[in-house]
Amino acid sequence: MTDRLTDRALDPAALLDQTADPESGALVVFGGTVRFDGRVQAIDYTAYRPLADKALREVEQATLARFGDVRQCRVLHRLGRVGLGELSVLVVVRAGHRAAAFEAAHWAIDALKQRVPVWKQEHYADGSSGFVEGVPLQAADAP
Amino acid sequence: MQVTVEFFGVLRALAGTDRARIELPARARVSHAYRELAARYPDLADRLHSTACAIGDTLVARDAPLADDARLALIPPVSGG
Numbered sequence: 001m002t003d004r005l006t007d008r009a010l011d012p013a014a015l016l017d018q019t020a021d022p023e024s025g026a027l028v029v030f031g032g033t034v035r036f037d038g039r040v041q042a043i044d045y046t047a048y049r050p051l052a053d054k055a056l057r058e059v060e061q062a063t064l065a066r067f068g069d070v071r072q073c074r075v076l077h078r079l080g081r082v083g084l085g086e087l088s089v090l091v092v093v094r095a096g097h098r099a100a101a102f103e104a105a106h107w108a109i110d111a112l113k114q115r116v117p118v119w120k121q122e123h124y125a126d127g128s129s130g131f132v133e134g135v136p137l138q139a140a141d142a143p
Numbered sequence: 144m145q146v147t148v149e150f151f152g153v154l155r156a157l158a159g160t161d162r163a164r165i166e167l168p169a170r171a172r173v174s175h176a177y178r179e180l181a182a183r184y185p186d187l188a189d190r191l192h193s194t195a196c197a198i199g200d201t202l203v204a205r206d207a208p209l210a211d212d213a214r215l216a217l218i219p220p221v222s223g224g
Contacts, residue, residue, distance in 0.1 A: 054200045113223060134222035
């Protein structure tokens with residue numbers, strides 16, 4: 001099983017293999033990639049690993065609990081320097097049917113953005129860098 | 144007692160270090176650590192109200208008691224995903 005936090009390039013194919021499920025009829029993959037906004041050249045992701053790993057696991061479990069038709073949910077985040085167009089985050093959901101798969105993948109990435117202690121530092125063409133503003137960490141059992 | 148504080152995200156840049164050892168009175172709580180950090184690192188002070196903290200893999204409340212030699216991770220607003 002792939003580590004949830006890794007400094008290697010994220011591999012969607014591996015996650016598809018690991019979640020293979022003949023009783024699922026729907027597969028949704030969400031990938032977040034580093035976007036060029038006119039200034040960003042790369043993003044450096046850091047994490048507080050002990051809690052980040054646990055929080056990613058909790059997002060997976062919460063997704064499974066919330067969407068009854070969902071049978072598999074994996075969420076991975078890349079750490080370290082990530083270049084333009086590269087994946088920083090990957091969500092894979094398999095469900096019996098597509099409605100739950102789409103909804104669950106959306107829910108999972110939104111939950112990750114609030115619950116996982118990861119920080120994004122943008123690097124710009126002029127050599128400067130800056131931390132993105134962020135949202136206060138939300139505990140897993142918060143509404 | 145002494146606790147180790149680990150800085151993450153923008154706090155690391157503002158503190159100029161990734162960790163610090165601070166001296167606290169016996170039976171201090173997380174809130175005392177925050178007060179000490181605000182005094183020692185004034186550039187961080189206005190960020191602390193939106194900064195959570197954890198010991199190991201568990202978030203701790205401001206009124207949580209601290210043990211001698213605890214390691215407190217300071218978690219500023221997050222921006223993963």
